[in-house]
Amino acid sequence: MGRIALNDIRKSFGKTEVIHGVDLAVEDGELVVFVGPSGCGKSTLLRLIAGLDRPTSGTIEIDGADVTRHSAANRGLAMVFQSYALYPHMTVRQNLSFGLENTKMERAEIRRRIEDSARMLEIEELLDRRPTQLSGGQRQRVAIGRAIVREPSAFLLDEPLSNLDAELRVTMRAELAQLHERLGTTMIYVTHDQIEAMTLADRIVVLRKGRIEQVDTPLNLYNRPANLFVAGFIGAPNMNFFETTASDGRAELPGGLHIDVPQDGKITAGIRPQHLRLANREEEALEGTVTLVEALGAETVVHARALDGTAMVTVLSGQPNLGIGDAIRIALDRGEVHLFDAEGQRIDPS
């Protein structure tokens, strides 16, 4: 079992409050990813759950029991650190057994668990080496192995892949997904990489400045971002935003393109670069000048400046014949437009 609930968690370092009242429930067996820009408090939140730091106020429950005042050791969780934090003076085997020895577990059981997890992670032949003799990917496996042998009620992973090179990161990401599938244990995963978040998560928690912005499945985050921040953070390249003022249920975008809006006043219209296309001659369109063309082969990313100076990015399929300085007319599908009010909150079309 590994149901984790956070109730109004606050954390201050001195006078600065870094977590401003977080409520969250993680279901048993769920893989939840904390994502957000650096300094958003995602690692701090993970450390609070782990018990390495104490919250200033609020309670943490694991399987219904209040563990807020329990020490890290007594919470039954295992953590994988960003730097792996393998004990450099111990062999891999000793690294794996250290936590089990401390719980006065029987030797036979320790050996069984180490062999099981070593087989699962394919690190059997590394057991008698020291961490300094391992490559980055191998260290990563050992760090995960050290968490697995504990058979915890939940895994906490703090940017576990950020020290690996790009290629290895992709493989390890797939392996982590498989591992979660096989173990079925709750995992909380911290990352700033939205691709990791999108591919791994059952649910994503988007954090900003110590507050939860939105909690939802990856596709819901992408399709229905709750506010401007989430809309801008999830998806690459970033969503285009056009600030405008609506009246009589209509708003005008640069270039004279009109969209229907359910409320008047200052609004922001957002549209993903993937949902823009080159306009036909007779269509209403966004007009601008090309400032940069990034040809990737299968698709082309076109950066342009609208007539009112707003930057916009378009992802066009194929290799259109465009150059810097060319005038460009871009059309959009009105169903793909996201609308946000003056406070940046999502407006659902009525």
Added chain:
Amino acid sequence: MSAASRFVFRRRGHGNRWHWTDVVTWIWLIGGTVLMFGPALWLVASSFKGPAQLAEFPPTLLPYTQITAQVEGYDDPLPLFTVTQEDGSTTILAEIRRIGTSAQMVDPDTPSERIDVDIENRAPLREVGLATENYVEPLVTNDFLRFLWNSVFVTVMATLITLLTNSMAAFALSKYRFAGRDAVMLLIVATLMVPLSVILVPLYSVVNATGLLNSLWGVILPTVATPTGVFLLRQYMLTIPDELLEAARMDNASEWQIYWRIVLPLAAPALAVLAIFSVVWRWNDFLWPLIVLSRRETYTLQVGLNTYAGELNVQWHYILAMTVVTMIPVVLVFVFLQRFITTGIAGAGIK
């Protein structure tokens, strides 16, 4: 010519001629070697000389012993001398006794006949030999084995306790956050500026009051808390990542286990440096043991050495021999642990 000798003897000058830098290098290196090793070699050579030879002027480089011969009619072996006769020829005679400027001598072949010789005309017959009694005498009859044991006991115990207490203090000061931590650290480092001579009298009162006078523990305990050690270890422990400690905490390790199984093994290079320092300090300590220890059976080597320097008579041959004995462990420590000294100081230094 082998590669090694070619390497050593090659010169900068073209065509293997002498360049002035070659000359300077050779003079510098040879001079440096003499300067470094000269005193130590002189000490070792002199420690094998008898008292008479030590008083001799000009001094000899190598230790010599007087050749003696067993002469019929005399109980003890007699020293042999080369005597120059009036006609210029030389013979070897044994000396029975010396009276003023003349010596009563005897030919070992004709023991019944005594010859008076002016001491100007005789020179002692000697060969290179070691006066090993310089070593045997103090070690066997003058309790130096006892002193040696005391010194070893003081050094080993003091070093072990120093490492344990200093590493604990350093662990707390580097890895825990608590109010006044920096103030405590500052206070500890500040005690570096108080020399022993200033606190000698109060320290003596404390040791006296606790009944540790004339006990080896009275030498050991006041010296174990060293600010240098705490500072050195703390600086090193600051470089141990906190994540390792947190990982251990997640691994159900108690704070004691974290200290004993994680921090201590990782601080091994700094501990080695402190161990070397501590061994050398405690082994060479003189003033404090001299004050605490006044019973002969508790003397350490350094205090024991002092007993040979009396007010009227300094027994140089014993002092020199026992100084060599005293030096041996320190030299061994440096020979075998010098790797740690350099890497440790480089690693434990201020980063």
